[in-house]
Amino acid sequence: MIHVGAEEWLVVDSCVDEHNQVVALAYLSALGVDTSRQVVRVVATHWHDDHVGGIARVLASADGAPFCCSEALRPQEFLALVEALAARSMITRSGVSEFAAVIETLKRRKHTGHRFPTPQFALQDRTLWHRSSGPVELRGRLNALSPSDGALVLAQRALAAEFPLVSKPNRAIAAPEPNDTAVVLWLQVGTCVALLGADLEETKRNNTGWTVIVDTAEVPGAPASIFKVPHHGSRNADQPRVWDEILVEDPFAILTPFVQGDTSLPTDRDRLRICSHTSRAWITSGVRRDHKQRSRPVERTLKELGVRVTNADPPMGHIRLRQVATSANHWSVELFGAAQPLCDAVREGTKGKRRRHRRRGRRRG
Amino acid sequence: MTPQALEITPTFDREGQRDATRSDTARRPSYRGGYVLPVVPNGEGHHIDTAPLDSEMIPEPLPLSQVRRMPTARERVVPPVLAPRDARDAHLFRRLQQWEGVVLRVGEDGSFLARLTDQTSSGDLEEAEFDSDDVPPADRDLLQPGAVFYWTIGYVDSAGGQRSRSSMLRFRRLPVWSAEELSAAIERAQSTAELIDWR
Numbered sequence: 001m002i003h004v005g006a007e008e009w010l011v012v013d014s015c016v017d018e019h020n021q022v023v024a025l026a027y028l029s030a031l032g033v034d035t036s037r038q039v040v041r042v043v044a045t046h047w048h049d050d051h052v053g054g055i056a057r058v059l060a061s062a063d064g065a066p067f068c069c070s071e072a073l074r075p076q077e078f079l080a081l082v083e084a085l086a087a088r089s090m091i092t093r094s095g096v097s098e099f100a101a102v103i104e105t106l107k108r109r110k111h112t113g114h115r116f117p118t119p120q121f122a123l124q125d126r127t128l129w130h131r132s133s134g135p136v137e138l139r140g141r142l143n144a145l146s147p148s149d150g151a152l153v154l155a156q157r158a159l160a161a162e163f164p165l166v167s168k169p170n171r172a173i174a175a176p177e178p179n180d181t182a183v184v185l186w187l188q189v190g191t192c193v194a195l196l197g198a199d200l201e202e203t204k205r206n207n208t209g210w211t212v213i214v215d216t217a218e219v220p221g222a223p224a225s226i227f228k229v230p231h232h233g234s235r236n237a238d239q240p241r242v243w244d245e246i247l248v249e250d251p252f253a254i255l256t257p258f259v260q261g262d263t264s265l266p267t268d269r270d271r272l273r274i275c276s277h278t279s280r281a282w283i284t285s286g287v288r289r290d291h292k293q294r295s296r297p298v299e300r301t302l303k304e305l306g307v308r309v310t311n312a313d314p315p316m317g318h319i320r321l322r323q324v325a326t327s328a329n330h331w332s333v334e335l336f337g338a339a340q341p342l343c344d345a346v347r348e349g350t351k352g353k354r355r356r357h358r359r360r361g362r363r364r365g
Numbered sequence: 366m367t368p369q370a371l372e373i374t375p376t377f378d379r380e381g382q383r384d385a386t387r388s389d390t391a392r393r394p395s396y397r398g399g400y401v402l403p404v405v406p407n408g409e410g411h412h413i414d415t416a417p418l419d420s421e422m423i424p425e426p427l428p429l430s431q432v433r434r435m436p437t438a439r440e441r442v443v444p445p446v447l448a449p450r451d452a453r454d455a456h457l458f459r460r461l462q463q464w465e466g467v468v469l470r471v472g473e474d475g476s477f478l479a480r481l482t483d484q485t486s487s488g489d490l491e492e493a494e495f496d497s498d499d500v501p502p503a504d505r506d507l508l509q510p511g512a513v514f515y516w517t518i519g520y521v522d523s524a525g526g527q528r529s530r531s532s533m534l535r536f537r538r539l540p541v542w543s544a545e546e547l548s549a550a551i552e553r554a555q556s557t558a559e560l561i562d563w564r
Contacts, residue, residue, distance in 0.1 A: 018489060076554050079563060084550035088539075106561045118562040164542040260469065261478040261494060292489065298462045301518045301530050305499070312480060312490035 001027060004040075004189050005138040009033060010129065011062065012043045012185065012196060014055035017316050022054035025061055027318075036063040041129050041142065043068040043122070044102075045183040045198035047095040050258070050313075056101030066116040067102060071123040072147050072155035072181040079103070081163050122183040124148045125218050131189075140189030145217040146200055147180060150207025155180035180208060184230070188221040192323060195219075195246065197230030201237045210239035214246060223248045226321060226331075229255035229281075233266030233274055243277045252331055253281040254319050255342070259289055271342055281342035282333065285314040314338065458531070460519040464491070468512045471497070477508060481516070495534070504536040513537045 001024050002010045011024050028035050039062035044052050047069075059067050072078075086100035110117035120128055122144035130141040147155060158180065185196040203209035210230075225248045231237035233255045243251075253274060258265040264287040266274065274281050289310040293299070302309060317339030321331045335341075464481040471477045475497040483489045500508055507514075514536040521531045558564045 020488065074564065076551075076558055076564065079554035079557055080547075080551045083553045083557070084542075084547060087546070087550060103557060103561070103563075106563075107557065110561050117560075164547060166544045166547060167541045260492065289492075292483075292491065294462060297520070297530055298518050301532055304530075305532055307493050307495060309481065309491050309493045312492045 002187065002194070004129075004131070004140055004142075004187070006131070006134065007033075007038055008040045008131075009035075009038055010041045010043065010142065010187075011039055011058050011065075013045055013051040013198075014053055014058050015050070016053040018311075020054075022057050023316070023318075024054070024058055035061045039065045041065050041068055043128065043142075043183065043185065044070075044099075045185070045196070046070060046179055046181045047073065047099055048179070048199065049095045051199070052095050052098045054098070056098050056105060059102055060105050063114070064116075066118075066120050067106065068120040068122055068128050068183075070147055070155070070181040070183050071121040071126075072152050072159070073099075074121050075156055075159070077156065077160045077163060081159065084164055122147075122185075123152070124212075124216075128185075137190035140187070141220070143186045143218065143220070145184040145186050145195075145213045145219070146182060146198075148208055148212045148216075150205065150212070151180040151209075154208065179231075182230075184213060186217075186219055186224070191221070192226075193221045193224040194226035194228070195224040195242075196228040197237070198228075199231045199237070201231055201234075202239045210237070210242055214239065214241045219246050222246045223251075225251050227251045227253045227278075229253050229274060231265070232256060232258035233270040233283075234258075235267075235270060235273070238270075238273065247277075250278050250280060252321060252333070253278050253342070254283070254321075255281070256284045257287045257314055259287050259314055266342075275343040279343055280333075282319045282335065283340060283342045284317040284319055285338035286340065287314060289314050456524070457522040458519055459522065460517055461485075462518045464516045466493075466514045466516055468508065468510050468514070470510055471508060479514070484515075499532075500534055500536070504534070507536040507538070513539070 002012065004010055009028065015023050017023055017026075025035065028039070033039075035058075039058075042055065042059045042062050042065045044055055044067070046052075059065070082096055082100050082103065085096045106117050106119065108114075122128055124144060124146055126144050128142045128144055131139055133139070179199045179201060182198040182200040184198050184200050185194075187194045187196065200213075201209060202211065206212070223246050227242075227247055229237075255266065255274075266283070289312075291308065291310050294302075315338040317335070317337035319339045320334040320336070322334070324330045324332050463484045465484055466479040466481045469478045469480055469492075476494055477497060478492065478494050481491040481493055483491060497505065497508060504514075514534055517533045517535070519531055521529050523529075
C-alpha cells in the first residue's frame with residue numbers, strides 16, 4: 001500500500017492473514033481511509049497465489065479505482081482459462097479464483113454504469129497513474145517497466161499451454177516459471193522514487209528480465225531510494241546493474257520471504273548478497289513456519305506417520321516506511337509483527353568478512 | 366436356473382388350526398431374513414396364510430392363480446441377496462480431521478509436497494510432505510503436480526468393538542474435460558471480453 005499524497009492510495013498486490021482477512025483493507029480501515037474514494041489504483045503484478053490473496057475484495061471495496069494487471073493476461077486464452085477452472089470450482093483459494101472474482105466485479109461495474117469496468121493493462125513504459133497538477137512535491141506517476149515485448153510472447157505461450165485439453169484430467173493449475181507476466185513498477189511522487197520488483201526474474205534471454213529494464217526502460221527521476229527486492233531476494237532475480245545504475249547508494253530495501261517444502265527464500269547467500277548492496281534492508285518475516293496444534297489423537301497419528309504439517313506461510317509481518325522530511329532519502333522505518341532487519345543476522349555471522357559491492361556508475365533517467 | 370418363488374407347506378390344517386403333528390421345519394429355508402410367498406392352495410381353492418419365516422413382513426394373501434409351484438428336489442432356493450447384519454456394520458469411521466490437498470511437486474525419491482486446506486475447522490492453508498507409498502496403489506497414476514486429494518484422519522470402530530486410528534489418502538478422480546465444457550468456457554470468455562473490453 002502506498003500513500004501518494006493528497007490522501008490517495010495505491011494498492012499493489014494483496015494478501016490475507018491467518019483469519020482470511022484482507023490485510024490491505026484492515027490496515028486502511030484502521031487509518032480511517034475511505035477505500036471507495038481514496039484508493040485510486042488496484043494493481044495485480046501477476047497472478048501467483050501469494051500475491052493476489054483477497055485482491056478481489058480490495059477491488060470491490062475500491063469503487064473509485066481501475067484494476068491494473070499485466071498485458072500478458074489480456075489475450076482471451078487467459079479469460080478462457082479462468083472461466084474453465086472457475087466453472088469447476090476446484091480450489092477456492094488460488095490466483096485463478098481471485099481473478100475470477102475480479103472479473104465478476106468488473107462485470108458488475110459494467111452493469112451498474114460504473115466508471116472503471118475495463119482493466120488497465122501494464123506493459124513496459126506504459127503509465128498506469130499520474131498526477132500532473134497541484135504542488136510540485138505531489139506530482140507523480142506510476143509506470144510499468146515490464147512485461148517487455150519479448151516477455152509477452154513467452155507469457156502468452158505459457159498460458160496457452162495451461163489451457164485444459166479435451167479428454168484430459170482436470171488438475172489445479174501450476175504457476176509457470178520463470179514468471180514472464182510480472183509487472184515491475186516505477187513510482188515517482190515529487191522527489192521520492194520507488195522501484196517495486198514484483199517477482200520478475202533475470203533470464204538468459206536478452207529481450208526479457210531485468211537486463212531489458214536496465215537497458216531500455218524509462219525510469220524518470222532515477223535513481224530510486226526504495227527498492228522492493230524481487231522474487232523474495234532469490235539469486236535468479238538478481239541483476240547487479242539494478243543496484244548500480246537505477247538505485248541510490250545504500251537504498252531502503254524491503255522483501256518478503258518464500259517458503260515451500262525445503263525451499264526457503266532468501267537463503268543465507270541471498271541475504272549476504274543483498275546486504276552487500278545496502279545496510280538498510282528489512283524482511284516481513286523469518287522463514288520459520290509454525291505448526292498448528294490439534295487434538296491428541298490427530299497429533300499422535302501425524303507423529304506415527306512421520307508427516308509434519310506446517311502453516312503454509314510464515315507469520316505475518318509489516319514494514320512501514322514514512323518520509324520524515326521533504327527529502328528523498330529520509331525515511332522512518334517501523335516494523336510490525338514478525339518483520340525484522342535482514343542484515344543483523346548477516347552481520348553477526350560474517351563480521352569483518354562483508355565487502356561492499358563496487359558501484360559502476362549511476363544512470364540518469 | 367431362474368429363481369422361483371418358494372412355497373412352504375402350511376402348518377395349518379384345513380380348518381385353520383395348527384397341526385402339531387406335521388413339522389415343516391426341515392423344509393423351511395435355513396437362511397435368515399429370507400422372504401417367502403406364504404400362499405398354499407387347498408382342495409377347494411381357498412388359500413391359507415402362513416407367517417413368513419423370520420420376517421417382520423406380513424404379506425397379503427395371493428389368489429390361487431398366482432400360486433407358484435414347490436421347488437423340486439433338483440432345484441435350490443435362491444434367497445434374496447442380503448448382507449448379514451455383521452458385515453453391514455463391520456466398520457464405523459469417525460472423522461477427526463480432514464484436509465483437501467493439492468500436489469505441488471513430486472520428488473524423485475517418491476515423496477510429494479502438497480498444499481493443504483484444513484476442511485475441519487479453519488480453512489487455514491498448510492503444507493506437508495508425504496511418501497508416495499502412502500498413496501493407495503489404485504491412485505498412484507493420479508500422483509502429479511496439480512492433482513487434488515483428500516487426507517482424512519479418524520477412528521475406525523470395528524464390529525468386534527476394537528478401535529484404531531486411521532489415515533487415508535484419496536485422490537479425486539475428476540471427470541475429464543469435455544469439448545462442450547471447454548467450448549462453453551471459450552464462449553463465456555468471449556462474451557466477458559466484449560462486455561468489459563478485456564481485449
